[in-house]
Structures are given as structure tokens and as C-alpha cells.
Amino acid sequence: SKAWTLEKHFKDFPKPSDFKLQEIKLPEIKDGEVLLEALFLSVDPYMRSYSFVVMKEGDIMIGSQVARVVESKNSAFPVGDFVISSAGWTTHSISDGKNLEPLLRNWPKHLPKSLALGTIGMPGLTAYFGLFEVCHLKEGDTILVNAAAGAVGSVVVQIAKIKGCKVVGCAGTDVKVAYLKEIGCDEAFNYKTVSSLEEALKKASPSGYDCYFDNVGGAFSRVALLQMKQYGRIALCGAISVYNDTAPQIGTYPVVSFILKELKMEGFIVTRWKDKSEEALKQLMTWVVEGKLKYHEHITEGFDNMPTGFLGMLKGENTGKAIIKV
Numbered sequence: 140s141k142a143w144t145l146e147k148h149f150k151d152f153p154k155p156s157d158f159k160l161q162e163i164k165l166p167e168i169k170d171g172e173v174l175l176e177a178l179f180l181s182v183d184p185y186m187r188s189y190s191f192v193v194m195k196e197g198d199i200m201i202g203s204q205v206a207r208v209v210e211s212k213n214s215a216f217p218v219g220d221f222v223i224s225s226a227g228w229t230t231h232s233i234s235d236g237k238n239l240e241p242l243l244r245n246w247p248k249h250l251p252k253s254l255a256l257g258t259i260g261m262p263g264l265t266a267y268f269g270l271f272e273v274c275h276l277k278e279g280d281t282i283l284v285n286a287a288a289g290a291v292g293s294v295v296v297q298i299a300k301i302k303g304c305k306v307v308g309c310a311g312t313d314v315k316v317a318y319l320k321e322i323g324c325d326e327a328f329n330y331k332t333v334s335s336l337e338e339a340l341k342k343a344s345p346s347g348y349d350c351y352f353d354n355v356g357g358a359f360s361r362v363a364l365l366q367m368k369q370y371g372r373i374a375l376c377g378a379i380s381v382y383n384d385t386a387p388q389i390g391t392y393p394v395v396s397f398i399l400k401e402l403k404m405e406g407f408i409v410t411r412w413k414d415k416s417e418e419a420l421k422q423l424m425t426w427v428v429e430g431k432l433k434y435h436e437h438i439t440e441g442f443d444n445m446p447t448g449f450l451g452m453l454k455g456e457n458t459g460k461a462i463i464k465v
């Protein structure tokens with residue numbers, strides 16, 4: 140069995156030398172336990188933003204994977220079952236079943252199981268709850284979303300379209316912008332090449348934005364927040380533009396404009412709606428099967444390449460969900 144550990148805590152942008160590949164010998168499984176073999180592993184921004192909170196140097200890197208049960212002494216998880224495990228960056232792991240979620244029932248044969256880490260998994264739920272529970276999305280709203288071609292963003296775009304909204308999406312390459320138009324964005328632009336973000340946002344929606352689904356934070360938000368409409372709703376989902384900063388960014392939010400426009404801004408963590416997750420996953424799966432919710436995966440082959448896949452995602456190399464295939 141192999142595992143990637145955090146060799147050194149990240150300092151600004153993570154480096155390949157911050158990770159170490161280890162050989163691990165697992166014991167025999169005991170009663171109540173299962174042995175899992177990873178098929179797909181997820182690389183996500185939280186592995187950077189939560190790294191100091193949840194890991195110490197030498198720990199196995201945190202994360203979710205889709206795994207197959209290869210040995211079982213737990214009748215709830217027979218050999219051959221597929222599960223979602225939070226074992227981290229490991230090829231094999233032992234579980235007593237507590238940290239396992241079975242793959243959604245009736246998973247269609249033609250759908251890749253890796254979608255359980257993306258569009259029909261945690262990132263899809265993030266888009267779903269962020270839009271419905273935080274933005275209180277309504278038909279006819281105009282929505283702004285950044286990192287729009289990524290795992291969460293691409294689902295935000297498409298749910299908002301399903302619900303009859305106007306969607307403006309921003310991403311960091313022209314290929315991603317073309318993808319955004321393909322999945323239904325009414326307006327899309329490359330935030331790295333526009334001469335003025337403010338002008339681009341005004342041009343995309345001259346009357347402003349009812350909702351802002353923020354995956355990026357920082358300087359982008361300081362501009363975007365000024366473009367909100369009266370009673371605008373802002374879902375603070377992520378702040379990937381600041382995760383690698385070593386000092387807080389200097390800059391103020393437009394407080395007076397907030398008051399005058401009576402805006403509502405709310406941070407959220409997807410796990411708040413655990414009791415509604417199964418229902419939401421079923422809805423996401425239905426939309427995927429109906430062809431209303433398209434998915435794209437950026438697959439890095441080989442467990443040994445996990446750091447490459449992770450760093451690539453942080454650099455913006457992924458369109459859709461960044462996945463590692465063992």
C-alpha cells in the first residue's frame with residue numbers, strides 16, 4: 140500500500156517537496172472492518188486552506204476517494220461494493236465503516252464513479268446548497284460566479300440556468316471561457332485578460348447582479364461587490380485567491396454601498412445541510428442523466444502523480460473536477 144504524507148507544512152504556493160510518498164504495510168482486517176482499494180482520488184482547494192488546521196507534518200494528506208471493498212468482515216459493506224471514503228491520499232486503507240458513504244443507490248452503469256467526488260458529490264452539493272440555501276436563487280435572477288469552469292462553479296452555472304436565471308461566469312483561460320459558453324453561460328470572460336474587471340462586469344450585466352457566488356475572494360470580490368443590485372445576496376463559498384498568501388491582503392470592502400444596497404452576505408460550509416444531502420445528490424444525478432447537467436473531469440493518471448494533480452488544480456489547469464485515477 141502507498142500513501143502520500145505532508146512532509147512539510149505549505150508555505151505560500153505548495154511545492155512537490157512538501158509531499159512524501161511512503162510504502163505502508165497494513166495489518167490484517169479485524170471483525171467489523173473492511174479493506175479498501177482506491178480507484179479515484181479527489182484533489183480539492185480545502186487541502187490547502189485547511190492544511191494547518193487538520194494536519195501535522197508526517198500525517199497522510201486529507202481527502203476523499205472512491206474505493207472498492209476488496210476484503211470484508213463487515214456485513215454492511217460486502218466485497219465488491221463501491222464507497223466514498225475519507226481515507227486521504229492512500230491506495231489502500233482499513234475502515235470500520237464509520238467514515239464510509241455507500242455510492243448513491245442505482246448509480247447508472249454509464250456514469251463514471253468518479254462523479255461521486257465532483258458533480259454528484261461534495262462540489263455539486265456545494266453549488267446546490269450555496270445557490271438554494273444561501274443565495275435563495277429565484278427565476279430571473281442574474282448570477283455572477285467566478286472559478287466558474289471548476290468543479291463547484293460549473294455546477295453553479297448549470298443549476299442557475301436550469302432555474303431560469305441569467306448567468307455570468309469568469310474563468311482564467313480562453314479554453315475555459317469557451318467551455319462556459321458551451322454549458323450555458325449567457326456571458327463569460329477571462330478575468331486574467333480583461334483590461335478592467337469593473338468594465339467587464341458592467342458590460343456583462345449593465346443592471347448589476349442579484350447573486351454573487353464567490354469562489355475566489357480577494358481583489359476580485361472588492362470589485363464585484365460594487366456591482367450588486369439592491370437586496371443582492373452573496374454566497375461566500377471559497378477564497379482561493381488568498382489561500383497561498385502569507386500575509387492578509389490590504390483593502391476594504393465597500394461598506395457604505397453594502398448598507399445602501401441592503402446586501403446580504405453569508406459564508407457557508409457544505410456539510411451544514413447533511414440531512415438534505417441525499418435528496419440533493421439524487422436531484423444532481425437526475426439532471427446528469429437527463430443531460431441537463433454536463434460534467435467535465437480533468438484526470439491525472441497514476442497515484443504517484445497526486446501532488447502534480449493537486450498543484451495543477453491550484454494553478455488552474457483543470458476544467459471541471461480535478462481527479463486522480465489510480
Ligand code: NDP
Binds near residue numbers: 459
Ligand atoms: P476548482 O475546480 O474551481 O479549481 C480551483 C480553480 O480556482 C482553478 O481551476 C482556478 O481557475 C481558480 N483559481 C486558482 N487560483 C486563483 C486565483 N488566484 N484567483 C482566481 N481564481 C483562482 O475548485 P473547486 O470547485 O473544488 O472549489 C472552488 C472554490 O470553492 C474554492 O475556493 C474552494 O475552497 C471552495 N469550496 C468551498 C466549499 C464550502 O463548503 N464552502 C466546498 C467546496 C469548495 P481559473 O482558471 O478560473 O483561475
